Amino acid sequence: MHLDLNTIWFILVGVLLTGYAVLDGFDLGIGALHLFTNKDEERRVMLNSIGPVWDGNEVWLVTGGGALFAAFPNVYATAFSGFYLALMLLLASLIFRAVAIEFRSKQPMRWWRQMWDVSFSIGSILSSLLIGVALGNIAWGVPVDANGEFAGTFLGLLSPYPLLVGITTVALFMMHGAIYGVMKTEGELHDKLRGWAMGCIIFFVICAVTLTMSTLLYVPHMAARIRENPWLFSIALANMLAIANIPREFHHGNDGRAFLSSCATIVTLMALFALNIFPNMIYSLPNPENSLNIYNAASSPKTLGIMLVIACIGVPVVIAYTVCIYWIFRGKVKLDRMSY
Amino acid sequence: MDVLTLSRIQFGATVAFHYIYPPLSIGLGLMLVLMEGAWLKTGNTLYHQMARFWTKVFALTFAIGVATGIVMEFEFGTNWASYSRFVGDVFGSALAAEGIFAFFLESGFLAVLLFGWDKVGRKTHFFSTCMVALGAHFSAVWIIVANSWMQTPAGYHIVGEGLKARAEITDFWQLVFNPSSMDRLFHTVTAAWCTGAFLVVSVSAWYLLKGKHLEFARKSLKVGLTVALVSTLLQAVTGHKSAQGVGKNQPAKLAAFEGLYQTTSNAPLVLAGWVDEKNEKVVGIAAPGMLSFLTHNDFHTPVIGLNEFKPEDRPPVTASFLFFHGMVGIGFTLIAIAALGFLYFKKGTLHERRWLLWILVFSVLGPQLANQLGWFAAEVGRQPWIVYGVMRTPEGLSAVVKANVVLSSLILFTLIYSLLFAVFIYLLNDKIQHGPDDADLIPSGKLALPTKN
Numbered sequence: 189m190h191l192d193l194n195t196i197w198f199i200l201v202g203v204l205l206t207g208y209a210v211l212d213g214f215d216l217g218i219g220a221l222h223l224f225t226n227k228d229e230e231r232r233v234m235l236n237s238i239g240p241v242w243d244g245n246e247v248w249l250v251t252g253g254g255a256l257f258a259a260f261p262n263v264y265a266t267a268f269s270g271f272y273l274a275l276m277l278l279l280a281s282l283i284f285r286a287v288a289i290e291f292r293s294k295q296p297m298r299w300w301r302q303m304w305d306v307s308f309s310i311g312s313i314l315s316s317l318l319i320g321v322a323l324g325n326i327a328w329g330v331p332v333d334a335n336g337e338f339a340g341t342f343l344g345l346l347s348p349y350p351l352l353v354g355i356t357t358v359a360l361f362m363m364h365g366a367i368y369g370v371m372k373t374e375g376e377l378h379d380k381l382r383g384w385a386m387g388c389i390i391f392f393v394i395c396a397v398t399l400t401m402s403t404l405l406y407v408p409h410m411a412a413r414i415r416e417n418p419w420l421f422s423i424a425l426a427n428m429l430a431i432a433n434i435p436r437e438f439h440h441g442n443d444g445r446a447f448l449s450s451c452a453t454i455v456t457l458m459a460l461f462a463l464n465i466f467p468n469m470i471y472s473l474p475n476p477e478n479s480l481n482i483y484n485a486a487s488s489p490k491t492l493g494i495m496l497v498i499a500c501i502g503v504p505v506v507i508a509y510t511v512c513i514y515w516i517f518r519g520k521v522k523l524d525r526m527s528y
Numbered sequence: 529m530d531v532l533t534l535s536r537i538q539f540g541a542t543v544a545f546h547y548i549y550p551p552l553s554i555g556l557g558l559m560l561v562l563m564e565g566a567w568l569k570t571g572n573t574l575y576h577q578m579a580r581f582w583t584k585v586f587a588l589t590f591a592i593g594v595a596t597g598i599v600m601e602f603e604f605g606t607n608w609a610s611y612s613r614f615v616g617d618v619f620g621s622a623l624a625a626e627g628i629f630a631f632f633l634e635s636g637f638l639a640v641l642l643f644g645w646d647k648v649g650r651k652t653h654f655f656s657t658c659m660v661a662l663g664a665h666f667s668a669v670w671i672i673v674a675n676s677w678m679q680t681p682a683g684y685h686i687v688g689e690g691l692k693a694r695a696e697i698t699d700f701w702q703l704v705f706n707p708s709s710m711d712r713l714f715h716t717v718t719a720a721w722c723t724g725a726f727l728v729v730s731v732s733a734w735y736l737l738k739g740k741h742l743e744f745a746r747k748s749l750k751v752g753l754t755v756a757l758v759s760t761l762l763q764a765v766t767g768h769k770s771a772q773g774v775g776k777n778q779p780a781k782l783a784a785f786e787g788l789y790q791t792t793s794n795a796p797l798v799l800a801g802w803v804d805e806k807n808e809k810v811v812g813i814a815a816p817g818m819l820s821f822l823t824h825n826d827f828h829t830p831v832i833g834l835n836e837f838k839p840e841d842r843p844p845v846t847a848s849f850l851f852f853h854g855m856v857g858i859g860f861t862l863i864a865i866a867a868l869g870f871l872y873f874k875k876g877t878l879h880e881r882r883w884l885l886w887i888l889v890f891s892v893l894g895p896q897l898a899n900q901l902g903w904f905a906a907e908v909g910r911q912p913w914i915v916y917g918v919m920r921t922p923e924g925l926s927a928v929v930k931a932n933v934v935l936s937s938l939i940l941f942t943l944i945y946s947l948l949f950a951v952f953i954y955l956l957n958d959k960i961q962h963g964p965d966d967a968d969l970i971p972s973g974k975l976a977l978p979t980k981n
Contacts, residue, residue, distance in 0.1 A: 250598055251631065506636070
């Protein structure tokens, strides 16, 4: 693998989307678990555990999308116009979930809170599912014509394999969110969340194992990549160890470390995904020669260079103050009059 | 309807709805900096109460702004894929810079602004407020740069032919400082200040009328009216600069704004009227020679008319004319309102003039309307081009998206946005009726500690 500008940008887009999955992953997960309790106070605590950070987390998606547009405009154009309806549904879910967080606790009426609670939860689950389905389609391959345009249909995007990836993503984010919740809460809710976290881990492991088997059996180009590069198994192994470490850390009472293990689970999964598709970004099935890769879909070297300068200046600063902000809001959630 | 019309309606409608919120974030961001700064400087807790109250309004507008903003980013790819392929190399870098420099800054420090009141000291909190306002301003920079590049493309060359042709960057700084970007940036940002200021003015005037929260209202009016007056005056200056730029770089657009069909020396400035498209003339009151003077600083220099352009290269005249004149008319009315309000406030008799207070209450709609009309003028006036002189709007469409699909998403967005708007107005009204919290007169947590020197 030669480290040219195109490869660097493949990695950077990957880093931004992984950042999104790690960060927004837990608040989407909290959303998916939101209806598990019907006590208003517990729902508020869960909501406020992500309160200060959720929209910063969503910016990772916005910036990831922007970077994809800038670095690989053909991938952005083909994927976004091709996945039109799926993306519109994703937008609708993201909108509902975002405004539900803001609106929910602004009025005391039961029906009002119930309405936004349901919006928040369904919006979160549907967002996770659709993001997973999109990734699943990229992995499985989508029909692309000789002009690099998407040649499939909306229903064609909902085949079993991408749906399985979608469900796995929901399970992953629920697990991640539950562990985040364990870290941020105390008392009765804390114990409940720990129980849910264990359930979510089991749910996720079942999905992940099914997904791995399906990939090896039914996605020949991904299976071939692993056969040619057996070292990829080490990443899969690291992934399994990270998952296995979560109950261990719980047992020792290290909730923070359990959360880090969950982050590592997501990072290793994304790395595995990226290494399996590289250098393609949209794999064309049934005509692999039409695939969009990091060379035929990229912007000019000049633009990639300019953006690398922008990223080198901006990203360290972003990471520095994001860490500071998470530090300010460390510790258990306490409700006060500024809370949602 | 065909896919072109539907895609244009959808983009226009979603961006128009979105644009209710960013000017409020920018304008209120500035107001928050001024209020919290005044609190730190004077120690007067009324300013603290003001900052707390407007922070809550800010949070409400910000959430909807973010949620509806993601739609815009996605729509370039979903509806305008050919455009995205063509401009990605140029336009994309501005968008990526926006994400990295502006959005992260804004949303990151927003956490401290909203939820950090009791967790951090005064200086840290004030710093966060400044960073949120700065982030909001930065986001304006990059999106205006990108949009201005569509109006006056620079710093690029075309590579490839036919379907594979695309614009590639040759000079990044020429892209950033393209001929219209800075004029339009100043005009847009001052418009946003104006939008934030008039919201503060409107709510405060309402409290005076109702005889509630009087001290709070007076202090808010002082900040609000000052910013309103300064920003409406700056609007006139930056608007003039911007229009001169349009005359120079996009003459067909200026001709459409003014309904000028024939190239004319001593060109008149239409103050009010309408366009008779059939007979290619404007009916209304006009100031002779003023258009020439405003465009070229000289009464006699000819201004280029629409007849110099082929019919297929002309923007829609009536629409451009009305949007533009509507914006200018509202702009000058707002200067008068802000000046009157400021005058009587200084005299100390504003609270006695109920008619003026009522005008101030409704003045909040002025900047919002002018913002919308201004953008409609800018974007309709750019037609039939999506990138001025380089790519026509229909060429930018996605090749694979069908009309019925766009129609369904258009219906979806119409429903969602109507609901959002209703809820937004309901909650905003609720906050205003509830008013500032008396508990906010006493800073709590770490904010209560004196500043360490």
